[in-house]
Amino acid sequence: MGMGRRSTYNRDVLICNFSNAAILMARLHRSFRPETAHKSEAQLKFWFGLSVAFAAVYGILGLQQAFGSEYVVQDDARQHVFWMQRFTDAGLFPGDLIADYFQSAVPVGYTSLYRLGALLGIDPMVFNKLLPIALSLITTGFMFGISMQILPIPVTGFLTTLLLNQNVWMKDDLASATPRAFLYPLFAAFLYFLLRRPLAGISSRSLFPMLGAIALQGLFYPQCVLISAGILCFQPLQWSQGKPGFSKERSEYLFGLAGLAVTVLVLLPFALQSSEFGPTITLAEARELADFGENGRSRFFINDPFEFWLVAERSGIFPALWVPRLMLSGLLLPIIWRFPDRFPLLRQVTGQVKLLPQIIGASVGLFAIAHLLLFKLQLPSRYTQHSFRFVMAVAAAIAITAILDALFRWANRQGDRVAYKKPLAMGLTALLSGSLIFYPSLVEEFPDPNYKEGDVPALYEFFQQQPKDTLIASLSMEVNNIPSFAQRSILVGREYAIPYQLGYYNLFRKRVVDLIRAQYSPNLSAVQEFIQQYGIDFWVLDHDALTADYVAGERWVRQHEEVVAEVVATMQQDNVPALARGVEPCSVLEVGGLVVLQADCLAKLSSAPLDAVQ
DSSP: HHHHHHHHHHHHHHHHHHHHHHHHHHHHTTTTTTTHHHHHHHHHHHHHHHHHHHHHHHHHHHHHHHHHSSSSSEETTTTTTGGGGGGTTTTTTTTTTHHHHHHSSSOHHHHHHHHHHHHHHHHHHHHHHHHHHHHHHHHHHHHHHHHHHHSOOOOHHHHHHHHHHHHHSSSSTTTSGGGGGHHHHHHHHHHHHHHHHHHOOOOOOHHHHHHHHHHHHHHHHHHHHHHHHHHHHHHEEEEEETTTEEOHHHHHHHHHHHHHHHHHHHHHHHOOOOOOOOOOOHHHHHHGGGGGGGTTOOOOOOSHHHHIIIOOTTSSSSSTSSSSSSGGGGGGHHHHTTOOTTTGGGOOGGGGGGGHHHHHHHHHHHHHHHHHHTTTOOOOGGGTTTHHHHHHHHHHHHHHHHHHHHHHHHHTTTTTOOOOOEEEEEHHHHHHHHHHTTTTHHHSSSSSOOOOSSOOOHHHHHHHHTTTTOOEEEGGGGGGGGGHOOOOOOOSSSGGGOOHHHHHHHHHHHHHHHHHHHHOOHHHHHHHHHHHHHHEEEEEEEETTTEEEEEHOOOOOOOOHHHHHHHHHHHTTOOOOOGGGGTTTTEEEETTTTTEEEHHHHHHHSSOHHHHHH
């Protein structure tokens, strides 16, 4: 009797569990139905609120890294933002080649926003850390709206924003708060208002905001304007009865022409202006520079064709689209699209889905043109890597939603008594949901905004106490942090070796070559002439900087092949760098494996033999 009661009890529990699973599955499945989504404003608010909440959480995690210690700076902000400290102190970086170049290269809208922040009392380096969370939240709002116009299911909108946010926070584009970071909210705004236009006629409620988005793209990130213009060119095209054709709606052409007119107005100043740091490097000139080689600072010409054309950071068509891995679900959409009977939810996808291939077409076209015109349109990957993320996020969200819907339908099929179907469906749904929501805890570091933490506070504090016109010479990697943390000028630094404008880079490269020669010259007079020529105030050395191994081992230094070969040959003949004479008498600070030498002291050193000095 006891065994019978126990078996009856176990059967009842099992039936109860299956019943609860069925109820839960039914509730989940209802959230996948467009008709429910339209009727339930509460559901819409819930999924939109959840999208914003996740974006906010990711942004807060980024803020924790940004303000984790006193000396933290985003990697690219070391180039694009450091000079903006002039907004709070006009006396900083006087006559600084590096600061002047990066100031000249920044779009006016971007500069104006940081200047406004400075007027409000926000230090530019702090403002740079605060902007990413705001940009992420704006992007999230527009992306949710874009997704809803393509497939009006709130859970799909949530998946779209979740995937995109996870992707961008695993890269440093949005987190950099540099010009390219503004592509995300501005391109999303353009797409949103483009989709909001009426099927017939022109509405100012969508037209003017779309034109405003294009104008802002030009003020913040001009390359994005070209992608938007390419998408507008595709608008009149239609696919009807298996054949391409042109729309008969007059509004389609007027809408596109208005956008293209704004595009021309926005880009015209860039086409007419001439840079004081021009001309742009040509393909032939770039091939001669080690900077663009396999191991160069601006690595572009890669021997492996697969890497060069597909995944390379500067030349590839879709770098970093596989983060998180579920982003790749977007590749399934064209496949399952061919089986509407098995994935019936796809029938609810609106005609606005044509935007996805339009983005791809415009981006690929510009990618090809950028390769043909190297480097007049800058780097080819800039025309695909950002816009493709939008496409993949939406496509992946639609594919995941359709697959889950098909799974639920299969599990709930009437007349099918297979007991494991509902638990299996629930298990797969839980696994998929867990891998999405808990993705940040499954990777080594999330987010990964590429913040750099200064390791030598005493060095920055020392230079902060020096006059504002101080100039520091060094081949050390630590010197890249000094403009951001100490607000003092440096002669050269790896982070600032940008070779696309020859008017800047020829001067910069000459400085590097002169510095290498002077640092390793056995003649003290060469060191002193270098100090006088450039007006050096301090010289910073790594502890092993005056050895042949250091010259041969530093990747950035090594790419200056002609002078490095000359230096190594000289040192192999037992010639000791004359700068070694000044390490002891001219040292004013030793910290963190670095030695700071005072240039005035070096200039006054005797040219007596090194043995006599020692």
